[in-house]
Amino acid sequence: MGSMNNRSISMVGLSDNQLMELVAESDRAAFTELYSRWAGRIRYFFLRLYSFNGYMADDRTQDTFLKVLEKASGFDNTQRFSPWLYSIAYNLFKNDLRRQQLENTFRNSIKNVSAGEMPQTERLFDLKQSTEFINKALDILGDETKTIFVLRHAEELSIPEIARITGLPEGTVKSRLFYAMKKLSENLQTHQLSEWI
Template structure:
């Protein structure tokens, strides 16, 4: 659907057309809110409040950015305000890897990909909120540096630096995760073999 047309429909009085935006962007809006507040109930409240703000301020949307960028900025601001979160504290030491798409016809690959996604999610949960959000927006949602800057209110240079540091931090956590997993697996095997 043409989003500008949908915006015009809502502004012209067809308020039910706003449902398109709710259905299209609710998953990522929830992901952003959860990354910032860490609590599902609060995240749901934040997303609901964000959609209300977006609806009320739809007249201020300019088509110089994507609707999703504009909406995610509202979600981000609402979540930070709601939680009084400090988004850009540092705890660097990891590197983000792209998560491949699931294959429709290979159950083994699907299981492997699901395990990778779970591992990435676990690692992101251990990171600072700001780093996890940047990696999610850039790598998992494919937003450009410019769009991430608009959503977070950082300038593009800061986004690049923070993404670099967040990737490095992710890489360290991933390495530790894999080392721990390997060590745990080896200990379990040794116990089974009676060593």
């Protein structure tokens, strides 16, 4: 019993990459520690993408960690763990979009964005403290744009990391972020929420 507790404590001190090395060797305690560190964040990521559908978020969180087990031996330990994990989650989301043919539904909500200077609303988008207004506003974005926005502002990943996850060029990631900031700002102002800016 004591040795099990000591093993759990020793797992807490390991980095994500060190834990992945052990997961690749079928170490259950290492996987449990990784799950406890990341499951909540991955579930919240899915909640954003699935418009706060808890059932879908729970299912896809479980699927993500099953994939982590399946792919553990192929994990590149020279890379950070979090972008790799989010790429698995993002691919599951994309597969759902294909199966359910949701691309058109998302894209039809985005039309005629006027060119212009990006509004100074960066501070608005601390998603960890966002309101239901911002949650609803996120639903107007297309699937890729919404994902990029959440990865950047909620999960605090870098532009290069997001590019690797989505398979898009860094320039495209930046332009989608520009578009998302502009669109969300316009939407919030339309609904007279300028006090949040």
